[in-house]
Amino acid sequence: MWKLILIGAAFLAVAFFAAFIWQQSEKSSREDDANKHAEIATTLEAAVSDGLDTGTVLSEYVQTGNPALLATMQAKSDDAVRKLTAAMTTAGSDPNGFVKTGSVIVQRSGQVIALRQAGDAAGAGAALQALANDFGSFVQQQRAFIAEEQLAAAESKTSADNADQLSNFFMIAGAVTSLAVAGGVAISVFRRKPAVALPA
Numbered sequence: 001m002w003k004l005i006l007i008g009a010a011f012l013a014v015a016f017f018a019a020f021i022w023q024q025s026e027k028s029s030r031e032d033d034a035n036k037h038a039e040i041a042t043t044l045e046a047a048v049s050d051g052l053d054t055g056t057v058l059s060e061y062v063q064t065g066n067p068a069l070l071a072t073m074q075a076k077s078d079d080a081v082r083k084l085t086a087a088m089t090t091a092g093s094d095p096n097g098f099v100k101t102g103s104v105i106v107q108r109s110g111q112v113i114a115l116r117q118a119g120d121a122a123g124a125g126a127a128l129q130a131l132a133n134d135f136g137s138f139v140q141q142q143r144a145f146i147a148e149e150q151l152a153a154a155e156s157k158t159s160a161d162n163a164d165q166l167s168n169f170f171m172i173a174g175a176v177t178s179l180a181v182a183g184g185v186a187i188s189v190f191r192r193k194p195a196v197a198l199p200a
Helices: 002-064 069-091 098-117 121-192
Strands: none
Touching: 002 069, 002 098, 002 121, 069 098, 098 121
């Protein structure tokens, strides 16, 4: 009976350590997921910020016609497209068509600029207003996606923390069980050891 208890305890200790390794793997996987979602959200937030800055400069250009603003606007626009593309690349897909929509908005911005360069301030203003309405909707869609990614990151982080707590529990349980088995074996050996007769 004692042997069966020791064998059962030994198997239980192995199971605890196996569960510890599994939970550590789960923790690592969840942390990777959390970092990925957080990176997507952060990169897309930066893209939205650059896009809004581009719109502000474009509006100023339509009002003033100052050609010095074009270089700044181009740089901001390039940054927005680059970050938007990077975010969707990290996500692995672009189900909302953000990259395509962003490219269309850039093309329409070029049309606004062309009208203003041709001296058609009124036409450029009208085109800018139509573009601003669509861009506002585009920004709302991106912000909704950012919120989803932030939520996914938070959920993955919570799962990683839970896995970490479980792994610690299994590690402690495995260590305690192993010590119990070792103690049981030591007691068993001590009991079996024959008594040594002392010399008279």
